[in-house]
Amino acid sequence: xxxxxxxWIVKRQIEASRKLKNPILIEGLPGIxxxxxxxxxxxxxxxxxxxxxxxxxTSFPHSVFVNDDNLIELPSxxxxxxxxxxxxxxxLSGDVQPVDEESSYEFSNLIVELAHKHGCxxxxxxxxxxxxxxxxxPKVYGVANSELAKERFAKLTNKVNFKKIKADAIIGATGLIxxxxxxxxxxxxxxxxxxxxxxxxxxxKESKALLKALKDILEVDVKLSDxxxxxxxxxxxxxxxxxxxxxxxxxxxxxxxNKSSDxxxxx
Numbered sequence: 001x002x003x004x005x006x007x008w009i010v011k012r013q014i015e016a017s018r019k020l021k022n023p024i025l026i027e028g029l030p031g032i033x034x035x036x037x038x039x040x041x042x043x044x045x046x047x048x049x050x051x052x053x054x055x056x057x058t059s060f061p062h063s064v065f066v067n068d069d070n071l072i073e074l075p076s077x078x079x080x081x082x083x084x085x086x087x088x089x090x091x092l093s094g095d096v097q098p099v100d101e102e103s104s105y106e107f108s109n110l111i112v113e114l115a116h117k118h119g120c121x122x123x124x125x126x127x128x129x130x131x132x133x134x135x136x137x138p139k140v141y142g143v144a145n146s147e148l149a150k151e152r153f154a155k156l157t158n159k160v161n162f163k164k165i166k167a168d169a170i171i172g173a174t175g176l177i178x179x180x181x182x183x184x185x186x187x188x189x190x191x192x193x194x195x196x197x198x199x200x201x202x203x204x205k206e207s208k209a210l211l212k213a214l215k216d217i218l219e220v221d222v223k224l225s226d227x228x229x230x231x232x233x234x235x236x237x238x239x240x241x242x243x244x245x246x247x248x249x250x251x252x253x254x255x256x257x258n259k260s261s262d263x264x265x266x267x
Contacts, residue, residue, distance in 0.1 A: 033203030130197025
């Protein structure tokens with residue numbers, strides 16, 4: 001008889017046995033503009049980290065990734081630990097997150113259980129607020145799962161607006177992890193940054209706004225210069241893309257006007 005794969009496979013690594021010091025969970029998974037994922041991945045790249053858990057699931061997309069070495073990798077989510085001077089971080093990042101409602105609840109509860117198991121008392125989830133256009137100066141808004149958490153985190157940074165938010169709901173793990181964590185008496189906030197709500201938009205400068213707030217809250221020394229380089233490169237590519245589009249449009253219009261005289265409109 002063929003054995004059916006468990007819906008959730010959690011591969012525990014050696015680092016998971018280390019006792020963490022006053023840990024705080026930071027979640028950044030794919031979403032609008034990928035702003036949370038970019039921010040957490042940047043922290044992972046900048047800080048000395050260890051893998052605690054690799055998570056696989058049948059609720060993730062039914063595909064595999066092909067890496068630069070032509071080897072395949074299953075879609076996964078990884079929980080890392082980072083040792084800081086005064087406390088430890090638990091950083092959650094990955095390729096995907098569940099899309100159906102039941103699996104999203106199960107996954108979020110799994111993450112909360114792992115955080116609670118390692119003594120986590122606080123957490124921060126990261127996400128985006130989709131706008132119709134790309135913001136020049138993206139604002140960061142904060143929501144909390146308790147009044148106490150809102151007051152505590154608001155004192156740590158002036159880069160987050162906790163008073164008025166441009167959203168009525170937070171979809172997916174970013175919202176559910178924050179909501180479910182209350183049952184384990186883990187208190188925290190969600191930092192939501194304005195971003196362009198297009199499916200192909202990569203929110204680099206929006207992620208930088210999140211990182212500025214996280215630097216205040218976590219008192220972690222990370223240099224954002226590498227991200228600045230990517231933002232400048234992206235801006236140049238956008239300018240070039242617009243110029244190329246204008247050239248194509250100009251050539252198209254000329255061709256249409258040069259057609260027979262019965263062409264009376266451009267559609």
